[in-house]
Amino acid sequence: MASVETTPKGSVESNNENPTVVSNLDPAKSKGAEFVWTLQATWQLVRTRLAMDSEFDQPVCKKKKLWQTVAERVTVNLRSAGNQDITVKAYECDLKWRNMLATYRKNTERAKRLGAQSVHWEFFQAMHDILGKSREEVEAQKKLNGGKLGRAIAAKKFTPILPTPTLQPSAPYSARPPQDVLQLYLELQERKMNLWAQQKALEERKIEAINNLARAISSLAEENHSQLPKENSG
Template sequence: MSNTSMSKSYDGDDGWQWNANNTKLLVDLYEERYLRFQDPRVRKRSLWLEIVEDMEQAGYKGISADICDRKWRNMRKTYRTSKEAMLKSGRKSVAWPYYDFFEKMHQTEGRPQSSSEKNSDSDETTFNIAVADILAATSESIPSTTTADDLTVTQEQQRQLLILERSRIAAVKELSRRIDESNSIQRERNDLLREFLTKI
């Protein structure tokens, strides 16, 4: 892939030139990670570092996470400026090639979190606490030291240990089910977002 173009932008980054090709690649790589960028639990810098790695593999050397982040902030600023100018002038379109992309992204980011998404996070937290309680109860029920009198395990102790072990197994199975369910929901979100953005 060539990293030369008729249109170049320095954006204040010494030695690095933005052009139509590498800007388009930046947008594509951001789009691939869109949902992760919206996740407050994910460090944004780690995502920019992933993008830097992909751009370097595409032949663009000298790029950095700070350069990418600064470029993205400038593009957001360009979007807001273009939108304000369009509203003031009454025009229905702008010449900036990424306006529609940022408009769709802005609308998606403005969508309030659904009750099902909130409940999913709440359920996961509640479940994790329940699993921790089960495991803690199991650990507390088994003595850490034994004496000669303790070596003879009664039937009642065997029954209690069996119940606790079954509780462990049930907790692990439930955790596995929740993880599978969460992964399925995430895949559906990714598919919907991908379909949404392809219409831009």
């Protein structure tokens, strides 16, 4: 059974454009691929392979065992999705990935010439996010992971050196009170003056009442005193 590529119409990946790629895991079996790569299966392969990219990138690694792990994980994911009769082999994953890498490189060159908007391959962005790192970024990441700093960060056995906070100069002290406090003080003084004026007016009324009472008593006493001689003469 021939391998079926799951790419949309107009995609760069096609059987006519790509050269025949043979897996080096099992040359005898890889001459005729038996597994039909549906869109779902292809996405499972892409996600699984990209998640293990750091393992494949190690200087010393057994690619055959890694591809066997990829095949097992893809098979488990497809079966959990309802495809119980599917079994993906390691060499099939390896062959499919090599074809996809060739298509990815062609689309990368196309994006450089015509811009990213010219690429319509559905797997390009997912692969480019992982595989599109520059060689300098990869080497820097390796040095970080392999050096003392990388091990310290991984073990979290370091104390970060934080920048010394700069003290902001305090505002100079002003003998003049703030405007709102001064306004409140003036209002209180005005209220005191009003109360004092009211109290003064009340005292003046009291004095005036006392004077009126004294005049009334004096007038009454004079009248009584003037009536006494008349009674005596009568």
